[in-house]
Amino acid sequence: MSELLLKYFRDQQKKIQSERVYDTQCPYCSMQCKMQLIEQTVVSRKQYKTVGKDNPTSQGRLCIKGLNAHQHALHRSRLKQPLKKVDGDFVPITWPEALELIAKNVNEIQAIEGKDALSVYGSASITNEEAYLLGKFARVGLGTKYIDYNGRLCMGAAATGANQTFGMDRGFTNTIEEIPHTRCIILAGTNIAECQPTIMPYFxxxxxxxxxxxxxxxxxTKTTKIAxxxxxxxxxxxxxIANSLLKVIIDxxxxxxxxxxxxxxxxxxxxQHLLAIDLNQTSEQTGVPVDQLIQAATIFGKEESGMIFTARGIEQQLDGTAAVRSFLNILLATGKIGVPNSGYGAVTGQGNGQGAREHGQKADQLPGYRSIENTEHRAYIANVWGIPENELPRKGVSAYEMFEKIDQGDITGMFIMCSNPVVSNPNANFVKKALEKLKFLVVADMFLSDTAKLADLVLPATSYLEDEGTMTNVEGRVMLREATFPVQGEAKHDWQIICEIAKAIGRGKYFSYQSAEEIFEELRIASKGGIADYHGITYDRLRHEQGVLWPCPTPEHPSTKRLFEYSFAHPDGKAKMVFFANESSPPKPRPDSDYPLILTTGRVMSHYLTGEQTRxxxxxxAQNVEAFMEIHPDTATRYNLKEQALVKIESAYGEIIVRSKWSTTIRKDTVFVPFHWTDSQNVNKLVSNQLDPFCRMPGFKVSAVKVSPVN
Structure with missing residues (x-):
């Protein structure tokens, strides 16, 4: 090495006055990649970069979102103190003032209208500890039955389908490390290459x-290219599609x-139901040639091992639960579950989409995947929480249905944590109007989101860099997210916010926690004996083993790598197979003369959920500065739409304006719009208010629309 080059390196080293390394996990998708933020002080100026850290799931890999996650956590628009709305504008106030305002409104609303006049809307991006505590806060702190969360819009169909078929739901029935060794894989409605990029090397x-x-x-998509x-x-x-594949397998x-x-x-x-199915009719209905249906079914049926993965493409529909169960029928009919290199994977969307649905945020659920309507389950959790069983509320309603309750006047106050329902829910115009009817709305978030802008009070929350806790990733692996970065301004951890509100309304004795680990210790007890049993998991063990797959009933338990090897979770030990007709009930929106095209939605790699963080x-x-409509050139020509021109998309529920993007790879009867944008680009304004009858999932993936140029 030349003297000149050595001098350069010595000079650069001198400029770096200090370096700090912060361990953390990516805040975005369900892979929950381990990583480190490196902070260097160079000539009195701090510089940051993110690097991957080895772990059993993503093995040190990071995608573009993880590499740049710190940019939003350190953004200048982070909320750093409570904000109160006064005459339409937000003004800073102190935490004592904010808590006093909450207590006043909670007491007044419940005194006049009853406990159920208040509601809680949670998140699948918060830690297990915070998800657990939020469910406890709704039921013990507020005494309300109305709690649900944004994971209802993500994992509802997969969770319900797995519970109904297997008796339990853990996203993956086997570990991620078995994927490379399977002989046949069905990817149903999942674009993992853009949604969970660090899982792609396994496939x-x-x-x-x-x-x-x-x-x-x-x-x-980038995913279908590997098929x-x-x-x-x-x-x-x-x-x-699923019914026709199973028919061929049987035939x-x-x-x-x-x-x-x-x-x-x-x-x-x-x-018996499948005998009546005509493959030619199925081909006409689905647009898939009969020979392709036969080819797919026979290959999957003949191979010695196989896996099926589903995601939002088939799940976010009015028959999403039926679709999941129909694909699970294929696994069961071929015996490809509970054995090596075979099984089911529900590709979870949000970072803690698995854990957040296990410990009490869902309307009908208590910690450990217990049922809120089961007397034995209620008694156990009431005992853990130190309240009489009859004080535990019964089940409420799903996420979207809470906004209908607001519109009807049954709910007049809401607490929203780490979610942006004005953008993420279907029939988004209605959701916004409903929230505007509330007497009191509190939002805890990192930024002034579209939803937070409607609030009476906004509370500043910490980021993934600052908030320690456990997350449960896509394969059901509980992981400890270390977080030691300095808290920004007066922001507080979500669990601290919950505890301080509980104290302010006179329920502090049930929420006297001093750390996330202390909450986790109670969660361990609350989940003990439940389907999602975390009792054998501790922070020390998570640090030592880099994650534990549940169920894990005792500290000595090795963790469960493969489910259903000997029996399923129903009382009789057997899985339940049920036939669902090809036509859904309620019927999906169909193209007609007024709305002749089918709209479907999804993600792009550079953005996440409503885009509040990634933007x-x-x-x-810079990767995607605006929304777009992907459309086949022939279809675009038919409707006089030019490439890269503004286009209006209308449904029976609303309209948006985005830019056209021609693509020869999309069906001519279909258009696609990503869902990460707000206001006039919010595609969820076009989605209907109908829900899956089993899981109450909205039908995001099928809307009837019309398109026209913007002059």
Whole structure:
């Protein structure tokens, strides 16, 4: 090395006056990649970069979102003190003033209208400790039955489908490390290459090892490009696809009769219904050629091992639960579950989409995946919480239905934590109008989101860099997120906010925690004996083992790598198979002369959820500065739409304006718009208010629309 180069390195080293390293986890998708933020002080100026850290799930990999996550956490527009709305404008106030305002409004509303006049709207991005505490706060602090969370819009169908079929729901039934060794993979409605990029190497290795990959998606995506066979179906026809695949498997004698007899109930009834299905009619309905249906089914049926992964593409529909269960029927019929290299994966969307639904944020759920309507479950949790069982509220309603309750006047106050429902919910215009009717709205967030702008009071929350706690990732692995970065301004951790509000309204004795770990210790007890049993997990163990797969009932338990090896979680130990007709009930929006096209939605790699965080990252915002409508050139020509021109999209529920983006890889009857933008670009303004009858999931993925140029 030359003297000149050595001098340069010595000079650069002198400029770095100090360096600090902060361990953390990515705040975005369900992979929950471990990483470190490196802070360097160079000539009195701080510089930051993020690097990956080895762990069992993502093995040190990071995607573009994780590499730039710190940009939003350090953004100048972070909320750093409580804000009160006065005459339409926000003014800073102290925490004591904020808490006094909350107590005053809570007491007044409940004194006049009852406890259920208040509601809580939670999040699948907060830690397990905070999800647990938020559920306890609603039921013990406020005494209300009205609590639900934004994970209802994400994992509702997958969770319900797995619970109904298997008796329990853990996103992956086996570990992520088995993926490279399976022989056939079905990716149904999942674009993992853009939504969970760091999981892609597992599927790429499977392909290198000879696995046959089948993708089911109306669009060609970065994910479908790795597939050997792409079933490019019409949006909303996933139940019909699953039924036709299972029919072929049965007709070709590819079922596992021994497994069906000993491990399942209901197969004969399913088989009888499938006999009446005509593949030619299915082909016409779905837009998938018969030979492709046969090819996909026979390959999956013949291979010795296989996995099926589902995501929002098939789940965010009015028959999302039916679609999930119909694909699970295929696994059960071929015996490809509970054995090595075979199983089901619900590709969780949000960072803690798995853990956040296990410990009490859902309207009908108590910690440990217990049922709020089960007498034994109620008694156990009431005992843990130190209250009489009869003081525990009964179940409330789903996330969107809470806004209907607001519109009807049943709910007049709401506390929202780490969520932006004005943008993320269906029929978004209605949701905004409902929130504007509230007598009192409190929002805890990092930024002044579209939802926070409607609030009477906004509370500043900490970021992933500052807030320690556990998260449960896509494969059901509980991980400890270390967080030692200095808290920004007067922001508080979500669990601290909950505890201080509880104290302010006179319920502090139930919320006297001093750390996230202390909350987790109570969560361990509350989950003990439940389906999602965390009792054997401790912070020390998580640090030592880099995560533990639940259920883990005792500290000595090795953690559960594969579910259902010997029995399913129903009382009789068997899985339940049920047939669902190809036509959904309630019926999905259909194209007609007024609204001739099908709209479907999804993500782009550089953004996350409503974009509130990623748009604060200049590196991410530069990748996609605005929403767009992907449309086939032939379709665009038919409606006089030019490439890169502004276009109006209208449904029966609203309208938006975005820029057209021509693509020859999308179906000619379908348009696609990502859901990360707000205001006039918020695609959820076009989505109907209908819900899946089982899980209450909105039908985001199928809307009937019309398009026209903006002159």
């Amino acid at each position: 790429e290795r499977a392909k290198e090892n000879g696995a046959y990959i089948i993708a089911i998606d109306p669009r060609e 050997d066979l792409h079933l490019k179906n019409k949006p909303g026809t996933d139940v019909a 070709h004698g590819l079922t596992d009769e021994q497994f069906l007899t000993s491990r399942t109930n209901g197969f004969e009834q399913v088989k 604060k990252s200049h590196s991410l915002a």
